[in-house]
Structure formats: C-alpha cells, structure tokens
C-alpha cells in the first residue's frame with residue numbers, strides 16, 4: 305500500500321539581479337538601436353551571437369565586435385501549445401527556435417511569430433529547418449532580448 309502524504313502547492317519567487325558584464329551590456333545596447341552585434345574570436349574567426357567576451361573553444365578573447373545580419377535560418381524549433389513556462393515573456397501558443405543568423409557560428413534562441421499558430425499541422429508544414437527568417441523589432445526598446453519581438457519567415 306502506498307503511503308499518502310499531505311502536500312501544499314505554492315509558488316516561490318526568487319527576485320534577483322545579475323551583472324550583465326561588458327559583453328552583454330554592449331549587446332543589449334545594440335538591441336536598443338535595432339542592431340544585433342556579435343563578437344569574433346581572433347583565433348578561429350567564429351562569430352558568436354549573442355556576443356560573448358571569449359571563445360569557448362579557443363579560450364581566448366572574442367573582442368572584435370561586428371554588426372551581424374538580422375536574417376538567418378531556423379536550425380530547430382518547438383511549438384508550445386498550452387503549457388505556461390515560468391518566466392516566459394509570452395503565453396502559449398508560441399514557437400521557440402534556434403536561429404543561426406547569416407555569417408555567424410552559433411545558434412540564437414528566440415521566438416518565431418507573425419504566423420497563425422491555431423493549426424499545428426500547418427505550422428509543421430511551414431516551419432522547417434533551413435527556413436529563412438528575419439528579426440521584427442518592438443517599438444519600445446528596453447535593452448533586452450525581447451527588443452526583438454520575434455522572427456518571421458522571409459517569403460521568396
């Protein structure tokens with residue numbers, strides 16, 4: 305026989321601040337100006353977006369800053385239909401995607417929007433790895449990842 309335990313359901317919040325550091329601060333400042341910046345490793349020449357201060361492979365400074373394309377391609381994606389995730393800036397349904405911006409070397413996690421999400425089969429037919437997408441900006445900028453509202457498919 306399984307023992308029954310009394311449980312209490314509760315939500316615990318953990319307000320916090322973190323130091324963005326020079327690389328993230330510069331990256332976020334770029335977003336305020338509708339620019340996406342990456343940093344390039346001087347040794348392997350890979351470009352990282354969001355920009356970071358060092359190359360994780362070479363363990364050297366990635367301190368060359370470059371403005372990168374606002375277009376890229378979908379690497380992978382997921383459609384969330386009903387589950388609310390703690391801290392997510394949008395409510396379901398939504399699509400999260402790993403996006404590789406043109407001429408960069410790592411994937412960028414963001415949302416795909418601007419499409420009808422009511423029919424999962426149609427979404428699946430439209431969103432494929434390799435789909436070309438471009439950034440759409442929010443009117444109001446806060447120096448935050450969500451200054452980019454989402455990415456939309458590029459037609460043609």
Ligand SMILES: [Zn+2]
Pocket residue numbers: 345346347348349350359360361362363
């Ligand atoms: Zn490197």
